[in-house]
Amino acid sequence: MLVAKVKGARRLAAVNSMAQASGLFPGMALADARACHPHLAVAEMDEAADRHWLKRLAQHCACWSPRVMLAPPDGLTLETTGAEHLFGGEAGLAAQVEDRLGEMGMTLRLAIASTPEGAQALARHGHFPVADERQALRALPVAALGLDAEATQALNRAGLKTIANLASRSAASIAARFGIGAVTALRRLLNEEQAPVDPLVHPEPLHFERRFAEPVALQASVAAYFLDLLREAGRALEERGLGGRRFTLTLFRSDGARHRLAIETGLPTRDPAPIMRLFDERIAALADPLDPGFGYDRITLFVPLTEPLAASQPALGGKEPEEEALSTLIDRLSTRLGPGAVRRLVPRDSHIPEQTQLALPAIEIREPVRWTAPPAGEPPMRPLFLFDPPQPVEVVAEVPDGPPYRFRWKRKLHEVRLYEGPERIAAEWWRRKGGEEPGKGGLTRDYYRIEDVRGRRYWIFRHGLYEEKPDPLWYVHGLFA
Amino acid sequence: MPPHDEMRADAPCGAFGPAPLDIAPLDIASLDHVLGGGLALGRVHEIYAAEPEDAAAAAGFALTLASRLAQDRQHALLWLRPLRAMRLGGLPHGEGWAELGGAPGMALLGVVHDAMALLRATVDALRCPALGGVIAESWGPMRELDLTASRRLTLAAEKSGVPLLLLRLDAAPVPSAAQTRWEVASAPSQALPGHAPGAPTFDITLLRQKSGPCGMSWRLEWDRDQCIFREAPLSGSLVSVPADGPAQRSGAGRGAGRKTGRSAA
Numbered sequence: 001m002l003v004a005k006v007k008g009a010r011r012l013a014a015v016n017s018m019a020q021a022s023g024l025f026p027g028m029a030l031a032d033a034r035a036c037h038p039h040l041a042v043a044e045m046d047e048a049a050d051r052h053w054l055k056r057l058a059q060h061c062a063c064w065s066p067r068v069m070l071a072p073p074d075g076l077t078l079e080t081t082g083a084e085h086l087f088g089g090e091a092g093l094a095a096q097v098e099d100r101l102g103e104m105g106m107t108l109r110l111a112i113a114s115t116p117e118g119a120q121a122l123a124r125h126g127h128f129p130v131a132d133e134r135q136a137l138r139a140l141p142v143a144a145l146g147l148d149a150e151a152t153q154a155l156n157r158a159g160l161k162t163i164a165n166l167a168s169r170s171a172a173s174i175a176a177r178f179g180i181g182a183v184t185a186l187r188r189l190l191n192e193e194q195a196p197v198d199p200l201v202h203p204e205p206l207h208f209e210r211r212f213a214e215p216v217a218l219q220a221s222v223a224a225y226f227l228d229l230l231r232e233a234g235r236a237l238e239e240r241g242l243g244g245r246r247f248t249l250t251l252f253r254s255d256g257a258r259h260r261l262a263i264e265t266g267l268p269t270r271d272p273a274p275i276m277r278l279f280d281e282r283i284a285a286l287a288d289p290l291d292p293g294f295g296y297d298r299i300t301l302f303v304p305l306t307e308p309l310a311a312s313q314p315a316l317g318g319k320e321p322e323e324e325a326l327s328t329l330i331d332r333l334s335t336r337l338g339p340g341a342v343r344r345l346v347p348r349d350s351h352i353p354e355q356t357q358l359a360l361p362a363i364e365i366r367e368p369v370r371w372t373a374p375p376a377g378e379p380p381m382r383p384l385f386l387f388d389p390p391q392p393v394e395v396v397a398e399v400p401d402g403p404p405y406r407f408r409w410k411r412k413l414h415e416v417r418l419y420e421g422p423e424r425i426a427a428e429w430w431r432r433k434g435g436e437e438p439g440k441g442g443l444t445r446d447y448y449r450i451e452d453v454r455g456r457r458y459w460i461f462r463h464g465l466y467e468e469k470p471d472p473l474w475y476v477h478g479l480f481a
Numbered sequence: 482m483p484p485h486d487e488m489r490a491d492a493p494c495g496a497f498g499p500a501p502l503d504i505a506p507l508d509i510a511s512l513d514h515v516l517g518g519g520l521a522l523g524r525v526h527e528i529y530a531a532e533p534e535d536a537a538a539a540a541g542f543a544l545t546l547a548s549r550l551a552q553d554r555q556h557a558l559l560w561l562r563p564l565r566a567m568r569l570g571g572l573p574h575g576e577g578w579a580e581l582g583g584a585p586g587m588a589l590l591g592v593v594h595d596a597m598a599l600l601r602a603t604v605d606a607l608r609c610p611a612l613g614g615v616i617a618e619s620w621g622p623m624r625e626l627d628l629t630a631s632r633r634l635t636l637a638a639e640k641s642g643v644p645l646l647l648l649r650l651d652a653a654p655v656p657s658a659a660q661t662r663w664e665v666a667s668a669p670s671q672a673l674p675g676h677a678p679g680a681p682t683f684d685i686t687l688l689r690q691k692s693g694p695c696g697m698s699w700r701l702e703w704d705r706d707q708c709i710f711r712e713a714p715l716s717g718s719l720v721s722v723p724a725d726g727p728a729q730r731s732g733a734g735r736g737a738g739r740k741t742g743r744s745a746a
Contacts, residue, residue, distance in 0.1 A: 322611035329609040345575040345585045357575040369586030371579040376706045380580035385571030420677035451678035455669040481541020481681040
């Protein structure tokens, strides 16, 4: 059962069949429902998720009809004219839709009618199949018009219970009492007026290909054809106001082998030259070079990822904007060295030192990120380099709980000259199962900033307090500048 | 690149003396005097770690220098590292980097597999004028970085005006076309109250400068809040080391040889 907040009160928004059977209905206050059934299982209504799911279903329905319209919040309309015969007529189509969506766990009410409004009204308020569509529609209650609750109530109060009642009145008198909306809805339902339809658009995939009568083996010719494809793709992208962010080139060799090359750019583009350069980089970075063999008989270009890109005017003087220059560099390096080779450090909210940052591919994070400025007048409290995992170190301390006196790291002995600490960092016990019990939350770390007599600065920690562990180990976790 | 462009980039630093440089003063009188006004942008500067253990200090010096050079230019910094640097030297830590006065969120970190890829990526990066600086880090000797490669880096840097800091860790100096060559070691810091380690302090030696004096040493302290280097006072930092102790020869003794000429490599 789902609840939503309506005018400050929590009311039921949707109920399942069991709840309906026990007398609950949408629109009921949650308090009233709880009074009847104290053990109601209730969840918050998530309208965004519902919309998203409806859209997904609509995309799925494209297998029955190319024109799918959304009827929010919970309806879909398919225009099936000319498509029913593929599924064995109207009944066959209805059976298949019911089957397939039923498998996905959907409870369906469906109807077929000659207008979208008629089908929706029959599905929501009538039954299917019907012998005479016109009769069935006229027998529906006025709620089937889909007007708001107030108008529906007003119609009912006026004694106009069914569509037939309403249709027998003159349009002028209905409009005078219940507004022009009621007339329009009625005319649309009875197929006297066509409503505009707004089908979901399935854009044609950006797929371009060249077939050759004779296999092409010469690299220069392949490059020329590819450039041609890129220009075609550029024109298609420009028409849609888009730029490609991922391009896939597939080379089909005449003996059946195929090579697939993909590049990615940080900023959307449709200019053939930089894309060509990136593909050159990609080809140069291949472990074994492309072997055309007896030639390619087909090359295809696919643009799977696009982003809006408006036409832009170059600055006066023809200088490349800096952002573009930087993004070109990132694209080039990412293409040659691998997609994750160029990264940007992004802060993360954690107090465990090794978890305070993420290194994310720069091709994804285009905008610079802000790191909080350290407080003025303090020396660096965190090291410049962090070892992951920390490196074990032998430490001699004056007192067991005290700071290191000297330590041996990488077989070299370091005398401690200056130290600061401990900075105590506890483990994230709340992430562990049973971590709130003493002794199960993980080991606490005691960090020391240490400078040895040679001036080298280390970040060393003892893994575990003495009450947590009898013989805690020491580690070098980082190096200061 | 069309041939006449290459010539134009090449000509000024040929027979007709150094090209008119963009110079970033380091605000230390003696240092700026030796460098002829400051550190040149659009040039290659090599930074060697005195010992492998000084790698973090050398990297820290390169980063502070880069944030000093890019101070008035809100530009991204690209730090190229070989894959083995992650294992040997650790991962760059954003918080610590920000505490050195850098802008880790603006910087880009590039990871390359071998020396050849490092040099290629460096040249590509130097051709991008949108960068405020490039740091190329290398561990161990790098045979691929010969005079030709070094000259190529210099040309690319001159053309775009982007400074390159070539960080050479665990390596011995080799001839190159760089403008300056530095040796960096970590130095004892000015202790804070309670015997706490203070601001980052470096011992730097100018090993070589193209057509300029070299061989001088400085002890610099980095002031992150004002984004400047300060000359660190000598006294105090050496008192805890016995003059003839075992540490004298290799590290702490460096201070004793200050301001004395050393032959250029």
